[in-house]
Amino acid sequence: MDIKELRINSNRFKQSHDEICKIGATAGGGVNRVALTDEDRQARDLFVKWLKEIQCNVSIDEMGNIFGERTGKHPELPSVMSGSHLDSQPNAGRFDGTLGVLAALEVLRTLHENDIKTERTLFATNWTNEEGCRFPPVMVSSGVWAGAIALEKAYQSMDNGGVTQLEALEQIGYKGTTPAKNWPLHAYYEYHIEQGPILEKAGITIGIPKGIVCLHWYDITIEGQGDHVGPTPMEVRRDALCCAAEMILKVKGVPDRVGGGMVATVGEIHNSPNSRNIIPEKVHFTIDIRSWDDDQALKAWTILEQDFNEIAECNGTTVQMAVTSQVVHAPFNKELVLHITESAEALGYSNQDIVSGAVHDASYINQIAPAAMIFVPSIGGRSHVEVEHTDWDDCVAGANVLLQSMLKSANEIWFYS
């Protein structure tokens, strides 16, 4: 048969999705499957069982990453991988991560049932603890695998109950023996829900991220004077929270000022002494700026720095501004992006360029190998909540695009032949 005619089996895909979502299912229709809990173990066991059913070689590495291997005609060539994560945020949705793992499995199943052997070896992967909510940081295991995070550091990460990530891996029986170390990849695809509202609003089925936006984090600390509320007239106050309020609105307005298309957010704020009848003395807040255009993000920060100094001076406060991290934007591999675009077109799915505003396991793999992602619409842009949802037709569409894109990469051997 012409492999361009291959399609994943929507019913089987949905049955697997429904079955795995029973593990840690919440009353509100979501899942609670935090990394390295017993729910995570059950989902892993199911994934391993399904991989073995289609005669995949299954290996577990030192970080608990699960690799299902379908050997190609030329196993000596760099392989083609698709993966995502089965762990969830607490009381989160059914699609984030899980969809990508099951679609990669479904690709292998489709090849298996059609008895198709690709030139290159294929892998369906589950990365351990992408969410980082129990053991920080996020994407720790793809990070270790890509050589960006030290194994020992990852092992020592501790949850609120004093359990280390190493202990938790051992407890659920997923501390494997394979070194958590990358091997040559010809292509890495990650299929994921958008987690934003753009595709749904535009009525588009497939989003093709050209890469991951830059990510700048800043920490702002304002010091004012913590006087009694009652006896201190308005005109002599040095109120750190009023000062912060002005700054927060500047952050909100800065994307428009630098030309739009970027996001700027104050997500975290700590007020001290945070007492009803004491004028706020000290406020700490965070800024998160993301843009495809690094220069635009830097320009926004320059504007904010100047604004903040002026605001602090007007309010009689002092302000300290720390650059916590500035990660440049990361384009995905142009050839893989083209494979995805051509696959979506050939399948007749509407598609558009997009950027990934969030980081994913693909962020680390992108540092060591050609990588790209496939997005499908999130209803209302909601994610990490129980109501997180994607229409099943869209889920199937994304999986078919993944299948066709992986086939393109898996059968590319002219570079090496």
Place this chain on the structure above:
Amino acid sequence: MDIKELRINSNRFKQSHDEICKIGATAGGGVNRVALTDEDRQARDLFVKWLKEIQCNVSIDEMGNIFGERTGKHPELPSVMSGSHLDSQPNAGRFDGTLGVLAALEVLRTLHENDIKTERTLFATNWTNEEGCRFPPVMVSSGVWAGAIALEKAYQSMDNGGVTQLEALEQIGYKGTTPAKNWPLHAYYEYHIEQGPILEKAGITIGIPKGIVCLHWYDITIEGQGDHVGPTPMEVRRDALCCAAEMILKVKGVPDRVGGGMVATVGEIHNSPNSRNIIPEKVHFTIDIRSWDDDQALKAWTILEQDFNEIAECNGTTVQMAVTSQVVHAPFNKELVLHITESAEALGYSNQDIVSGAVHDASYINQIAPAAMIFVPSIGGRSHVEVEHTDWDDCVAGANVLLQSMLKSANEIWFYS
């Protein structure tokens, strides 16, 4: 001698102040003498010792309030009292509360050494736990004594270590047997530092509060939507913290809009989930509005309610506004205020009307008896901090005004004779 010539002994007053401030003295020059701690007990023991040295009758009531009684010629007449509190906020100053208790003691000492017997009986009082920082609420023991707070409720108040106020009273040996219940007072004076910057700025020695401002508390809760920071464009966000920031600036600006002379403050804010990369979903903040003019404060709230509804609508959020409490302004007794004014004038001290922006033990006593207060300047308006300071000359001036005012009230017997 003419009692109008009587003056307190500045050196003795200062020695007592220095001695009591050694108890719980902090490295930063303040005191840490939280209610019902061993430091509080030591300060109480000293106060009781000093009262007994001048042959006062000392009684301790069920709330640990200490009353030093200097019997007058007509003990059957309503008595004249002055009191304040020896407890402090954690790592606070040397003057808040302590100055008032020691000045009342100094008045009795001055009468004792001059062998002056007043018509009415005089009391120097230490109210237990004015600050309320270990066992809420504030001013609990003057509240119980005035009949505004139930004794049982006060006893049950618990600190962070699970110790009840009753247990703490027993532990330091200050659960007395006298019922914590008021007796007829002809006059109650409370001498206190201003805790604001007005007197110092104006170069005035004595502030004479015409009463206590109204106190309105509101609780505001904003609900937005907690989406991912990265994939959610600015224009579709429903950011509860941006919404709160606009509201906080409206609160800051409202005193000017209603004509000034009032204060409005957001002291407390809670942001949820308060995570660097999640758009704030829910924000709760408090508003404290104080004014001598109740109508002005109510007008401010009406303006804010309308503003908040508009801001919430513009931001796509919902807002809930709760009236937590609205206490009307409380004028002090006009005759006592006049006694204080005349005393300050006769002593040649500059003086001016003021309002008390904070509540004091006098707030409760004012509900059951004629009451008034005497303020002296706070350097820089600072209070509840180690640098809290008042020039000693001003401390002496306030004590002399207290002495003369108490004498006026103590010798007023024509109403009853």
